[in-house]
Amino acid sequence: MNLPVDLTPMDRFNQELIANLHPSDWQNPQATGRYNLVVIGGGTAGLVTAAGAGLFGAKVALIEQHLLGGDCTNTGCVPSKAMIRSGRVAATVATAERYGIHSGGEPNVDFAAVMERMRQLRSQISHHDAVKRFQQEFGVEVFFGTAQFLSPQTLEVGGQVLTFKKAAIARVQVRLSSLFPD
Numbered sequence: 001m002n003l004p005v006d007l008t009p010m011d012r013f014n015q016e017l018i019a020n021l022h023p024s025d026w027q028n029p030q031a032t033g034r035y036n037l038v039v040i041g042g043g044t045a046g047l048v049t050a051a052g053a054g055l056f057g058a059k060v061a062l063i064e065q066h067l068l069g070g071d072c073t074n075t076g077c078v079p080s081k082a083m084i085r086s087g088r089v090a091a092t093v094a095t096a097e098r099y100g101i102h103s104g105g106e107p108n109v110d111f112a113a114v115m116e117r118m119r120q121l122r123s124q125i126s127h128h129d130a131v132k133r134f135q136q137e138f139g140v141e142v143f144f145g146t147a148q149f150l151s152p153q154t155l156e157v158g159g160q161v162l163t164f165k166k167a168a169i170a171r172v173q174v175r176l177s178s179l180f181p182d
Contacts, residue, residue: 005067013119020123020130021067021074028143028158035061035164038155040147041171043070047129049168054138061164062140063147063157069129073122082118 005022007014018024039050042064050062067074086109093107127133134140145158154163 011116011119013116013123016123017067017074017119017126020126020132021069022064022144023131026131026142026144028145028160029141031061031141031143031160031162033059033163035059035141035162037061037166037168038063038147038162038164039168039170040155041070041169042068042129042142043170044072046070046168046170047134049170050134050140051138054134054140057139060138060140061143061162062134063143063145063155065144065146068131068134068142069126073126073129078122078125079118082121083114086114086117 004024005018007018036058037050037053038061039046039053040063042050042062046062046064047068047070050060054060062068064070070076072078090107090109093103096103131142134142143157143160143162147155147157149155149167150161153165154161155167156162
């Protein structure tokens with residue numbers, strides 16, 4: 001099951017982000033055969049693991065619940081650095097007179113514009129973590145949904161059972177009950 005991603009505001013930047021990282025029309029591929037590797041979590045660690053294995057010719061399944069790119073692209077590194085940069089610029093303007101530059105006083109920070117810039121930057125880099133890129137360049141099969149282990153060599157995602165040789169858990173929030181079902 002592919003649940004829609006809800007980001008607000010649904011401006012052109014968030015629309016591009018979703019189109020790259022969890023397309024609204026996405027259908028999970030049909031699982032076939034045994035995967036050399038399944039990677040649970042499409043954040044930085046999961047993406048690097050899946051891409052590397054795919055480049056070496058492994059049959060790889062990548063499973064993500066929300067948006068590829070994980071915290072770094074979507075809520076952590078990139079957004080925070082964009083906001084920190086805006087804050088530093090505001091601080092520089094506020095202290096410009098110390099350096100002989102007259103700016104007209106305190107900066108007028110437009111928080112909505114700061115947030116729009118952050119969304120723009122996120123959308124501009126989202127093609128690096130895009131579903132289509134992982135399919136086409138790395139040969140990785142991308143599944144959206146929650147993974148639940150059924151046995152040491154099988155898991156279920158989106159109503160499909162995937163069989164695998166090895167699994168990599170690259171997800172911060174893992175419920176132990178999903179690792180060891182009753």
